[in-house]
Amino acid sequence: MREFVFDNSTRIIFGPESEKQLGSEISRFSKKVLLHYGGGSIKKFGVYDKVMGNLNKSGIEVFELGGVKPNPTLDKVYDGIELCRKNGIDFILAVGGGSVIDSAKAIAMGVEYEGDFWDFYEKGVPVKKALPIGVVLTIPAAGSEASTASVLTNESNKLKISASSLLIRPKFAVMNPTFTFSLPPYQTAAGIVDMMAHIMERYFTQDRNVDFTDKLSEAALRSIIKNAGKVMENPEDYDARAEIMWAGTMAHNDILGVGRRSDWATHAIEHQLSSLYDMTHGAGLAVIFPAWIRYVKDAYIEKIMQFFHEVFDVEAVFENPDYVVGEGISRLKRFYKSIGMPTSLEEAGITDNRFEEMAELCTRCGYVGSFKKLGKDDVVEIYKLAGK
């Protein structure tokens, strides 16, 4: 086990009426808030009214900025920074999923920075100050509600990249599972793939002797798979929605990543798909992960075998690793398909070949991954394997 620092201070307020605590939570920081949200589904399904009702009752002055798109872009961030500066807003409440939260994080950094906020993403400029953020989560997927990262897409050059700082970790996250009842099946499923990927990116490590966290991760994955079936079957199953929602946070708050080097190649390879084709991130991960496993398996096949045995119940045929891995990949794909996700580029409707271009962008800063270090040619091969 490697040395580590674990420090996660996001306060989680979880339950069927948790939004009622918004006013008192925000009042610890401010009385003037930017309410940041997406395309309007929060208005359609009553979340907006519940949130506004509580904020109004608590005497909080609210400025609104909606319209954040999936794979969020830079324009909304510039708008948000301006709005905050002009009105002296010093707290941002993100109501939505990862896209909205990541956009809010960018605004929080940008308001307190003299230069262009995109420096934090493209140039890796360290964050010195940021406004505090709170979250009302409506899409369990990205885990951004308790993470230190933000991912944005620059439409001008198609770069989808991340910035990270302890300063942008949300102060609190209000999580009401009933707010996820109205999530369409495709988004529910993409979220499930995403949270599983957050665990898998951490699980596939070259570090040995990480048993405790391995066992927790396998257990988390099994439970997500079990409850995925339930929420796809009955979108208003409170308990299954609650399990999935909490799992999404746990998958990315780094409890399941301590003491090891994580991989993150699959995320980097997928980001090119969602940037170029505006594909849903989770769907892209369902396409890439099986191909990635097939390509890298020999780097540490025992770990891949352990994964498929422990998570997908593949028989432990020790003398035949190829069987375990092959059968495992089949079962992983079968699971993705069972919740309506594509498992190849073709199934995702991508039939042109821009592999070279995407691999070039993916590896523009050097190798990706650490389970197996991947260069441009490796990434091209993985896109090829993901083809059909």
Next chain:
Amino acid sequence: MREFVFDNSTRIIFGPESEKQLGSEISRFSKKVLLHYGGGSIKKFGVYDKVMGNLNKSGIEVFELGGVKPNPTLDKVYDGIELCRKNGIDFILAVGGGSVIDSAKAIAMGVEYEGDFWDFYEKGVPVKKALPIGVVLTIPAAGSEASTASVLTNESNKLKISASSLLIRPKFAVMNPTFTFSLPPYQTAAGIVDMMAHIMERYFTQDRNVDFTDKLSEAALRSIIKNAGKVMENPEDYDARAEIMWAGTMAHNDILGVGRRSDWATHAIEHQLSSLYDMTHGAGLAVIFPAWIRYVKDAYIEKIMQFFHEVFDVEAVFENPDYVVGEGISRLKRFYKSIGMPTSLEEAGITDNRFEEMAELCTRCGYVGSFKKLGKDDVVEIYKLAGK
């Protein structure tokens, strides 16, 4: 799943040289520190020198108060409060295990309180203010390094009771697994029983639909059992010591307790043993837990069966719950014995019968437990079952 608030802000600094970060961590709060510790083993095994070396280098003024005993008592707390007040000390660094940390927490509350600090324990007076605390952990067991609780024993009336407040959660915990190499086998084993009990107290709940946390808990227990064998075999196995150390924190930071009502009857029943016979808490738990399971099993036998099947690999003979539970209790006891723990009062050297007296103290504030509510007579029966 019940509604919950999860809020754990203790910063964990984990690794073979983690104490080197002490100075910078403490400097965030103070330059004047009370160093609180136990019976001197930290001096014998070099921990004291490493800690003092780092504090001196960081220009931190140190006042010392050692001599905290297992099942810590009130006298040291009064000494500590006086020392802090007299010298304007405003940060407490606990170097040790649960006893030292719990004593430090009492001092932290007491310094900022006009009345007798014991009010927090006996009268449940809410804590309004407390000094910040840091921890250098040397015994993985109590989980107090990231918890909000403190347990003390009042020698005058043999009451062992706890106080709890978010304000006494340590700001950071420095965890260096090499500091646990010199722990004697008995203390190592008692710590393992204690951390397992912290998970089991949360696992045995009447709340349904808590699958995700159940699975994590079972995984944690299996990993502790596996690594327990390794540390008993080779006390200087860094990786196994690291797994056990981190497991001890995770067992009690409430990650494994969210969304459910916990039980804690076994702790309450055990506290009478460690108070009356000055028994090691973990050893007492090894005596009580199997008896408790046997007594309460019918309150929710499916959960007990799930526990023994998932954690101790007892065959899932659905039509014969008695077999599953009986075989499970045997395996649990066999495990405790394998690491040198007693599994009956007789084995623990307790042959007199003060069951009535202990049960009376245990239930002085009413029923204990929630998996099955236990009154005085129930507790007497559990002591009887634990006899041989």
